[in-house]
Ligand SMILES: Cc1cc2nc3c(=O)[nH]c(=O)nc-3n(C[C@H](O)[C@H](O)[C@H](O)COP(=O)(O)OP(=O)(O)OC[C@H]3O[C@@H](n4cnc5c(N)ncnc54)[C@H](O)[C@@H]3O)c2cc1C
């Protein structure tokens with residue numbers, strides 16, 4: 044007889060909301076061994092029929108989910124992590140920040156009637172299990188060919204790891220003083236502790252990858268020089284250019300881009316000011332503009348930095364919020380407030396140039412737009428003022444223009460992303476690109492998926508299996 | 521970690537450092553800057569490239585003590601290492617053959633403008649340099665500026681050296697002498713750059729200033745350094761640092777640079793200094 048199905052995921056132990064808004068420690072605490080095994084037992088080990096989609100099909104890097112979950116069921120955690128690492132070099136990160144509800148878990152058979160298997164939490168569990176016990180890495184035979192990787196975000200780290208495992212000599216060049224990209228400067232400590240990013244970076248280094256920080260490609264060294272010294276170059280420079288709305292008063296003091304706000308806090312550790320020397324200033328009432336993951340991160344950080352009120356201001360309604368459900372729930376539990384159908388029109392400041400008020404207009408939802416979401420339209424005469432002393436503009440990031448601008452011949456789209464073909468090849472011979480710089484802002488796992496594809500293409504090219512295409516056709520023109 | 525090869529004692533509150541940074545030395549151009557972080561807990565601060573020696577693989581920066589980071593930097597010694605040095609950043613100055621170029625440097629700005637004075641001279645311009653400081657002991661790089669200038673004027677606020685007064689006063693006099701001036705470049709404190717802009721505005725002389733907003737990454741990623749030029753928002757670290765002085769909103773720059781006054785004071789007091 045079949046065992047009774049447990050309809051819900053085993054709950055994730057978490058820090059209490061009232062406690063956690065006073066610290067920067069990680070919010071979810073992770074499964075213990077027993078809970079992980081119990082959760083794994085919920086998996087049906089699906090053998091899909093032709094055309095049927097299951098969990099694996101939703102994972103951009105194709106982790107063999109049924110197999111790693113079976114290992115957990117059997118208590119073979121060491122085996123489980125090996126299965127994951129065949130496809131994913133950064134599981135401790137993905138298990139924390141992947142939007143798995145739309146990806147692997149979104150395709151889970153169990154999820155059709157009940158809650159899906161908690162694949163993300165299980166992935167996190169085995170990655171943490173391995174990290175706490177240490178791992179052995181075997182270095183492959185060197186191939187004698189060298190690859191340069193520009194940018195050390197998830198895309199760059201993935202390419203570096205995959206190629207190092209194949210025996211290529213890989214050097215990563217990173218503009219900032221710490222490797223990790225958005226993982227270190229953007230995503231907050233309480234969601235992704237920096238020691239975990241560091242451990243994953245150490246793993247990539249253990250594979251033999253050299254990481255050179257403080258090198259801005261396009262300034263410190265040029266693409267031309269990299270092409271002279273290396274057999275191939277991969278560009279994973281991300282979407283690092285903050286967007287502003289261009290409304291009057293946006294340059295007043297107290298108004299941050301999400302990037303500045305998060306970089307000061309995360310990369311520069313301003314939450315430990317003055318122990319760490321980079322300052323940050325947060326007032327009593329903080330408004331964060333936009334409702335994506337980045338916005339939730341900013342609004343939650345604001346509370347931890349002492350704001351009495353932290354408000355998300357969003358021009359559409361609750362249903363259209365692009366942030367992950369889990370992030371929205373966490374924000375609500377912590378006391379973040381939401382002001383929907385509201386658009387800032389201008390900011391008003393005092394005589395010292397500090398923002399004091401924000402003039403907003405109310406919106407209503409009209410016809411669906413190109414994205415299928417109903418378009419917000421302003422309601423004439425509905426303007427009102429909101430008193431604020433800190434504003435974080437979190438309406439998105441554009442592709443980082445520094446490298447494309449300083450690299451002649453590297454073609455970009457009208458959105459500023461680098462043009463690539465289906466294998467990640469750019470308009471410049473021997474140069475590949477993937478991640479946010481090619482797709483526009485996306486997710487950690489999509490950046491890794493793009494990186495994997497590019498790494499495979501680089502390998503085919505460098506091993507002589509394929510030639511550079513004569514009729515290069517970009518897929519994102 | 522980049523090593524301090526030598527330290528120069530320029531004035532009680534101004535020190536120069538020659539630092540090992542071969543890649544930066546190879547690429548450096550006049551008008552560009554580096555970002556420096558002293559140690560793990562340190563802030564990232566921008567400093568202009570004062571000179572570079574590609575064959576030795578070194579660069580030179582000059583820092584005036586303004587607060588915690590510059591005080592800590594200036595207390596470092598030959599042989600010490602700083603955690604990070606990133607550059608060269610920003611767009612290089614547009615060095616060309618203009619005719620007569622006036623280079624105006626105030627305070628530590630003299631160290632910043634020195635490579636431009638040299639480059640304009642070597643590009644075949646007639647170079648008039650006007651340099652000034654609060655008082656005699658803070659006047660730096662006089663010899664080096666003289667070496668590459670056709671004429672040099674010196675001012676101090678207190679009259680302890682050169683003429684008493686401001687560099688902008690001398691600039692006004694030079695212009696009123698009826699000399700043909702093709703370009704004015706000014707680097708120094710914000711009030712000085714603003715005064716220079718006001719002096720040249722009625723004469724419609726092209727005037728360039730090098731701006732010094734508060735930065736974090738220095739690569740266009742955060743927007744901390746944003747200012748308005750001609751009503752448009754610009755990121756000084758990638759769009760500048762040099763801009764048309766007649767279009768810069770100096771009021772905004774002044775206010776934005778006061779964003780962290782309280783925190784800066786706190787940081788310095790904790791270190792045992794005063795502001
Ligand atoms: C606050 C925030 C929260 C997010 N939350 C999530 C989440 O929960 N889940 C999720 O899946 N995704 C999330 N994302 C999105 C995700 O982080 C990105 O899609 C992903 O990091 C993109 O990876 P990447 O490797 O393409 O680029 P990045 O991570 O942006 O890394 C690019 C790196 O290249 C470096 N670089 C840039 N130019 C140069 C140059 N010229 N020379 C040398 N180095 C250079 C940069 O300094 C940076 O380190 C979030 C993003 C932000 C900003």
Ligand SMILES: Cc1cc2nc3c(=O)[nH]c(=O)nc-3n(C[C@H](O)[C@H](O)[C@H](O)COP(=O)(O)OP(=O)(O)OC[C@H]3O[C@@H](n4cnc5c(N)ncnc54)[C@H](O)[C@@H]3O)c2cc1C
Pocket residue numbers: 553563564565566567568569582583584585586587588589590591628631632731732733734735736761777778781784785
């Ligand atoms: C492109 C550029 C080139 C510069 N070149 C030189 C130079 O060659 N020599 C020199 O002595 N100074 C230079 N400066 C100014 C120098 O960066 C600041 O004096 C320094 O950052 C002050 O840091 P602090 O901790 O010592 O003082 P703080 O007490 O922190 O600050 C003193 C004042 O400096 C400014 N400041 C503070 N933090 C920063 C920051 N992170 N970035 C920029 N400005 C800041 C603020 O206006 C502040 O009020 C330059 C600035 C820029 C933007």
Ligand code: SF4
Pocket residue numbers: 101102103104105106108131137138141143146147148162163166488
């Ligand atoms: S990498 Fe992300 S999408 Fe793939 S299995 Fe893990 S959590 Fe799911």
Ligand code: SF4
Pocket residue numbers: 085086087088089097098099108109112150151152153154159160162
């Ligand atoms: S779809 Fe769900 S139940 Fe089926 S194998 Fe994957 S995780 Fe298990």
Ligand code: FES
Pocket residue numbers: 734735736737738739740741742743744745746755756757758
């Ligand atoms: S310093 Fe961050 S954008 Fe200029």
